[in-house]
Amino acid sequence: MNPASIDVENVTVRYHGNVALHQASVKLAPGSINGLVGMNGSGKSTLFKAMMGFVKPQAGRILINGLPVRQAQKRHQIAYVPQAEEVDWQFPVSVADVVMMGRHGYLNWLRIPKKQDDQRVKASLERVQMGEFRDRQIGELSGGQRKRTFLARALAQDSSILLLDEPFTGVDVRTEKAMIDLLLELRQQGYTILISTHDLSSIETFCDQVVLVNKTVLAYGSTADVFTEENLTRTFGGILPHRIKK
Numbered sequence: 001m002n003p004a005s006i007d008v009e010n011v012t013v014r015y016h017g018n019v020a021l022h023q024a025s026v027k028l029a030p031g032s033i034n035g036l037v038g039m040n041g042s043g044k045s046t047l048f049k050a051m052m053g054f055v056k057p058q059a060g061r062i063l064i065n066g067l068p069v070r071q072a073q074k075r076h077q078i079a080y081v082p083q084a085e086e087v088d089w090q091f092p093v094s095v096a097d098v099v100m101m102g103r104h105g106y107l108n109w110l111r112i113p114k115k116q117d118d119q120r121v122k123a124s125l126e127r128v129q130m131g132e133f134r135d136r137q138i139g140e141l142s143g144g145q146r147k148r149t150f151l152a153r154a155l156a157q158d159s160s161i162l163l164l165d166e167p168f169t170g171v172d173v174r175t176e177k178a179m180i181d182l183l184l185e186l187r188q189q190g191y192t193i194l195i196s197t198h199d200l201s202s203i204e205t206f207c208d209q210v211v212l213v214n215k216t217v218l219a220y221g222s223t224a225d226v227f228t229e230e231n232l233t234r235t236f237g238g239i240l241p242h243r244i245k246k
């Protein structure tokens, strides 16, 4: 694994003329866990989508290890775990099928998996304790199992950057703890991780850096410096979320 950096420079994204992100800038260091925090509609998913190349900024640029997003994508450098709402759970695929999608960039034009791809799928499922569910339809999974399936897909992709959009929503406390432990292991391996979460109470326990957004990046830096009452009050429009009130 070659640890990767991400540089977002003055990125502006508009949807039909409405600004979702305005001149957002942030740098993520290789091999770090970064918490992305902001209100509903503040632009968190938009930032992920811009990093994935799913939406094209009207201004600014994003560099992955110094390369534009499209080139980084060709090298399978970025994996994304979407919000649950963005997935069609009725689509008739099994857990193992979903995880194999993480290997698609490595398959030949016939899309026939090799032994190595099967092994990566198996190992990724085991890493998130989903091995026993590999043949189950995704619509028949619990919320936590769904999250773990998509995390396994991202792991199977062997990317050095992992973007996770609300991975703890609908997940019980034990599963959340197991996922955090896994993220800490991945950081040790050199992954650069950006994770949006509404669970502010856990941020200080595992994030090296925090990125605060409200239509732009208001502040970013070490959790100790940036995750302050004053900054959070700014991020949440003057209302400090009760979960982090001291």
Ligand SMILES: Nc1ncnc2c1ncn2[C@@H]1O[C@H](COP(=O)(O)OP(=O)(O)OP(=O)(O)O)[C@@H](O)[C@H]1O
Pocket (backbone or CB within 6 Å): 015, 016, 019, 020, 038, 039, 040, 041, 042, 043, 044, 045, 046, 047
């Ligand atoms: N495809 C789209 N078309 C038009 N507007 C969009 C689209 N996607 C997002 N928006 C708008 O852009 C803004 C930012 O949305 P975004 O999904 O990035 O927010 P978010 O911080 O991820 O919110 P949440 O916490 O609710 O997931 C919102 O005002 C939203 O309504």
